[in-house]
Amino acid sequence: MNILNTTIVHILTNTNLLKENTMSSSSTINISMFGASGVGKSSLLAGMYHKMSLNDSCGVNLRCDNPNQKIFLDYKVRNLKGASSTLDNSGGIEGTNAAKEFRFNLSATPSNQSKLSINFRDIPGAWVNDETKRDTLHNYLNESQVVMLAIHTPALMDMKGKNNEKFNQVSAIQWFLKEQNFSKPILILLVPIKCESYIETEDKRRKLQEAILLSYKELIQDLQSKPNVAIAITPIETMGNMHFEGWNQDEDKYYRVNNNAYSPRHIEQPLFYALNFALNYYLTNQRSRWVRVLDKSLPFLNFDSNFKKAIVKLANHIKTREDGFLLLQGDHLLINQGI
Numbered sequence: 001m002n003i004l005n006t007t008i009v010h011i012l013t014n015t016n017l018l019k020e021n022t023m024s025s026s027s028t029i030n031i032s033m034f035g036a037s038g039v040g041k042s043s044l045l046a047g048m049y050h051k052m053s054l055n056d057s058c059g060v061n062l063r064c065d066n067p068n069q070k071i072f073l074d075y076k077v078r079n080l081k082g083a084s085s086t087l088d089n090s091g092g093i094e095g096t097n098a099a100k101e102f103r104f105n106l107s108a109t110p111s112n113q114s115k116l117s118i119n120f121r122d123i124p125g126a127w128v129n130d131e132t133k134r135d136t137l138h139n140y141l142n143e144s145q146v147v148m149l150a151i152h153t154p155a156l157m158d159m160k161g162k163n164n165e166k167f168n169q170v171s172a173i174q175w176f177l178k179e180q181n182f183s184k185p186i187l188i189l190l191v192p193i194k195c196e197s198y199i200e201t202e203d204k205r206r207k208l209q210e211a212i213l214l215s216y217k218e219l220i221q222d223l224q225s226k227p228n229v230a231i232a233i234t235p236i237e238t239m240g241n242m243h244f245e246g247w248n249q250d251e252d253k254y255y256r257v258n259n260n261a262y263s264p265r266h267i268e269q270p271l272f273y274a275l276n277f278a279l280n281y282y283l284t285n286q287r288s289r290w291v292r293v294l295d296k297s298l299p300f301l302n303f304d305s306n307f308k309k310a311i312v313k314l315a316n317h318i319k320t321r322e323d324g325f326l327l328l329q330g331d332h333l334l335i336n337q338g339i
């Protein structure tokens with residue numbers, strides 16, 4: 001069988017049938033970091049990257065080759081680690097002009113050549129209310145395979161959600177998402193952050209889920225019948241050591257619990273969801289037709305076997321029903337589709 005495999009691969013390579021497979025090195029998955037200003041989008045991105053660089057990353061390697069971007073992400077993590085007894089929103093003031101792009105290379109191991117670029121676009125929250133950015137924002141969302149919608153949890157939960165609309169811009173954000181035509185598969189993650197005080201007990205996690213389902217009801221109902229759309233609620237603690245204290249006029253205040261160190265919880269989950277979806281998307285939609293046909297009809301050739309293994313591993317690691325997580329729809333877009 002081995003000789004047969006080698007011969008077939010040799011023939012395919014020499015007849016250029018696999019060429020498009022190697023050319024697929026240019027495939028890109030766009031992930032939009034979306035949400036109002038100051039909710040914690042950039043911190044979430046930095047925290048996910050940091051966590052990924054530390055731990056077992058489920059059979060995938062995510063590399064940032066741009067030194068300036070690495071410096072920015074490291075700086076953000078240092079800020080989160082160094083946050084002292086109180087913390088306010090001032091760190092989140094963003095320019096309104098440009099979205100920042102962070103390009104990562106995804107491969108099965110550090111030594112493997114990357115076939116897939118993961119392009120995070122950190123979209124300024126102010127764009128949702130800026131007429132001049134409307135088209136650009138639509139285009140960004142339209143080009144996205146994954147949207148991570150960061151949600152300011154204290155604004156959603158405290159004082160019966162009195163500050164929810166203001167901090168989370170729920171109506172404008174839902175409008176932008178509902179306007180998409182969803183002709184291609186997309187994963188939308190509703191990511192409650194700063195939620196250290198809201199996921200400590202089963203009862204609190206249930207209440208948080210209910211509040212998200214209610215607040216984003218319009219969007220969720222609208223997307224319910226769309227088979228191309230996967231949606232999940234993925235609550236995380238970006239810092240793990242800060243508890244919500246209250247409001248000082250219009251600013252949210254936190255305190256550091258027992259001087260505890262930065263210890264994010266579940267922060268890898270949105271990334272695992274996104275990478276799982278991205279790999280499935282790549283195998284199903286971004287490889288050439290030839291490669292897909294050959295992969296299906298001659299499975300012993302083991303095309304992209306490392307990516308397939310990573311999909312299974314990631315699918316086993318993502319939380320779909322526990323710890324306040326909920327995969328609402330689109331399971332079929334996240335599990336190995338047997339390609």
Ligand SMILES: Nc1nc2c(ncn2[C@@H]2O[C@H](COP(=O)(O)OP(=O)(O)O)[C@@H](O)[C@H]2O)c(=O)[nH]1
Nearest residue numbers: 037038039040041042043091092194238239242
């Ligand atoms: N308490 C708390 N503060 C956070 C958390 N994530 C971010 N922050 C703080 O919230 C502010 C805004 O964060 P940033 O990521 O810049 O928000 P962005 O404008 O959405 O990109 C910063 O001061 C962060 O230090 C979190 O999980 N908990």
Ligand SMILES: [Mg+2]
Nearest residue numbers: 041042094122
């Ligand atoms: Mg930001």
